[in-house]
Amino acid sequence: MSKKFLMKGNEVIAEAAIRSGCTMFFGYPITPQTEVAAYMSKRLPEIGGVYLQAESEVSAINMVLGAASAGRRVMTSSSSPGISLKSEGISYIAASDLPCVIINVQRAGPGLGGIQPSQADYFQATKGLGHGDFHLMVFAPSSVQEIADLIKTAFDLSDKYRVPSLILADGIMGQMMEPVSFSEEESTDQPDKGWATSGHDNKRAPNIVNSLYLTPDELEKTVIERYQRYDVIAQNEVLFEKYLTEDADIIVVAYGASSRISKSVINTAREKGIKVGILRPITLWPFPTQAIKELCKTAKSFLCVEMSMGQMVEDVRLAVEGVRPVSFYGRTGGNTPRPEDILHKIEQLNEEEK
Amino acid sequence: MLSSSNDISIFTGHYGSGKTNTAINYALFLASKGEKVTIIDLDIVNPYFRTSDHADVFENMNIELISPVYARTNVETVALSPKIDYAIRDIEKNIVIDVGGDDAGAVALARYAPDIRARGYQMFFVINENRYLSSSADKTFQILKEIENRSLLKATHLVNNTNIGKETSFEDIALSDQYAQEMSSLSHLAIAFTCVKKDIVSKCNSQDIFPVDIFVNPVWEKSNF
Known part of the structure; x- marks a missing residue:
């Protein structure tokens, strides 16, 4: 080392x-x-x-x-x-x-x-x-x-x-x-x-x-x-990381800093009994379209988290091809999503699915 | 070295050496001793991760915070407040100054140097062996010289803040002893204290340990929800 x-x-x-x-x-x-x-x-x-x-x-x-x-x-x-x-x-x-x-x-x-x-x-x-x-x-x-x-x-x-x-x-x-x-x-x-x-x-x-x-x-x-x-x-050359996606009902898709914030929420949500995982694109072009498509077989919905008004979410929707709902949470103007706000959004989605 | 005094304590160093985190902890330490403390954010270099981010911490401890006029906004010209001049001349106040990194940050000190010298000061030079561009005593000493030249002030003590972030182990700190001693003999400055994260402080029995909390953190390591 x-x-x-x-x-x-x-x-x-x-x-x-x-x-x-x-x-x-x-x-x-x-x-x-x-x-x-x-x-x-x-x-x-x-x-x-x-x-x-x-x-x-x-x-x-x-x-x-x-x-x-x-x-x-x-x-x-x-x-x-x-x-x-x-x-x-x-x-x-x-x-x-x-x-x-x-x-x-x-x-x-x-x-x-x-x-x-x-x-x-x-x-x-x-x-x-x-x-x-x-x-x-x-x-x-x-x-x-x-x-x-x-x-x-x-x-x-x-x-x-x-x-x-x-x-x-x-x-x-x-x-x-x-x-x-x-x-x-x-x-x-x-x-x-x-x-x-x-x-x-x-x-x-x-x-x-x-x-x-x-x-x-x-x-x-x-x-x-x-x-x-x-x-x-x-x-x-597509690169991505998956974390706790196998049994997840909700898949968070996020990259860069917003993926770090999102990832810090996943375990807390799991402790509350919510089956959530994250897919993190590492290459944005080429986009991990196929990996997201695969997750449609097991996941019930997707949540895209970005520090923008919603841009990558369009590529997630294209990958999902309308088979599953895709929600968005973001902050812009130089603000960053807070972990508690992402958690709240995940809890909301979980309630809606019941 | 950690005795209270109505002095000016200045924290300088290579950028990323941990000046801000050390200055915050030092101000809190003085306040906990009942001192009337003013902390001055003099960082004209860093756009993020600055002393002014922690206004709530200072408010809870009755520490006065003087920030650059446009700190934490989108204005890149960090204008320095006239409050700084008053504070430095107010001998009732125990002043802690967090300076921007390297000679580029130290230049902001120079305009206050005559008043600071007149009042008396201690200037801590914060060192971290795990910073890439200051990973040898020679390189670190060069940065110290550049800072002294630009600030028009002389460092009076070293602070060994060797760390690798939240992963820091007591062994990391123990290993930095040789580097800190080399710096000390090159600069003829004593090591005032060694910063150690509070969660590993029990493993150490040295005399000059300064237990610190980590305040400077990205958002995903901050929240307790």
């Missing part, structure tokens, strides 16, 4: 990236993720990497596009309004089949919103982080240790599929401190990037990274091929 440190989520995002072979970081400060950039600014020069604070989020994401084109492991980080600014560049990165890791430590929106934690960027992350037909792989950690583990997964899968990865965290995940240990093995299993624009030395034809296609047919063919890759990802 390697040594445990007490670390902030934001610090672990940065340290885990460096340990995953990330040598370049481009960003712009914004609460509540600024510690990611601050940490990178201290550590990257120590390992001969590049830390650069850009003049805006738009510049930062285009620097990511450049570094990724050259085949480097690269990351950027921001919070909700900053991610909106990056969305044009993210679409270009996806369209250029470039691997990279993007961090969103969500805060309250819309607009300038507020600096308190939120999960209201679910739609943006999973349905439309930019124009055009494309997806990102979206990972939602719910502990500081899981951040460390998922950052490596995000880099590895992004390289493997040439699809950008997004870590959808929230202010609580970024700011909270928990024990963490890092895997001792060095992450050097980066695939050969024969497509990278890293200099041909007159030994091969030049590589071109591009998102412009001159004919509709050419563009359509490229997009369809990319969607075939998405199908492979959806088949193979």
Whole structure:
């Protein structure tokens, strides 16, 4: 067992990236993720990497596009309004089949919103982080240790599929401190990037990274091929956690910080004789549709808990296909659901089922 | 070191070293001795998990809390209250100051440094061996120097707050002894006390133990329902 440190989520995002072979970081400060950039600014020069604070989020994401084109492991980080600014560049990165890791430590929106934690960027992350037909792989950690583990997964899968990865965290995940240990093995299993624009030395034809296609047919063919890759990802890379779901009448579905709050309620509800369990999506795209569908065979109803007005709940309803009722409980504006309120909602659902 | 005195007690350190939790416990300790205590939230760095989150705890113990004007709101400019100037000059008040982490947080102290020096103070430098960027005495000492340079004040004592959160065992704390001693000899500062969670305090028989409650917690570890 390697040594445990007490670390902030934001610090672990940065340290885990460096340990995953990330040598370049481009960003712009914004609460509540600024510690990611601050940490990178201290550590990257120590390992001969590049830390650069850009003049805006738009510049930062285009620097990511450049570094990724050259085949480097690269990351950027921001919070909700900053991610909106990056969305044009993210679409270009996806369209250029470039691997990279993007961090969103969500805060309250819309607009300038507020600096308190939120999960209201679910739609943006999973349905439309930019124009055009494309997806990102979206990972939602719910502990500081899981951040460390998922950052490596995000880099590895992004390289493997040439699809950008997004870590959808929230202010609580970024700011909270928990024990963490890092895997001792060095992450050097980066695939050969024969497509990278890293200099041909007159030994091969030049590589071109591009998102412009001159004919509709050419563009359509490229997009369809990319969607075939998405199908492979959806088949193979879905991650989720189930807790006390086997005999559960009520299934809570929650991710990130709201899953931590929900999980703290499950045992209390069980002590009161309510059969409740939780399904926690770890990948939000691809979504654990099949796992939720399976639970329809045994569960009587679903409750989605989010720090938003209800966004992931739509994917839960799509998975359930109308076979079971799906309720929602959420807080927004930077507020978080309180354990007692979630418990109350579970008790209500339990009464209704009797 | 834990004797009551009408002094100013300042808590500085690497961010995440546990300054806020230590300062809250120290203020409660002074209040329990019958002192008239004022706690000042001087953190200009941290958006969440701050002293001002615990207003109810202070109210119950008749501790005055001075928060930055916009603390716990969505305004990121943490404006410091003029009440701080008055409090520091009021020698009737026993002052506890929770400072933001690293030199970035310590800079807020500098504007009060002349008044603090004039009145006399003790400045605790809080250390935690399990923090990644301060996991050696050398690195921690560097942070201490940076904080002293920016705050224009000198640390007077160390506080060993080595912990790993709620999982902390007495062995974790015992293991940190060497690190704390190295820090002490590098900085020529005495270790004022070692913070130990109240639930493991019975396992220890050392002289300089400061039993602490954990106040700084995420919401799912707080509720008793």
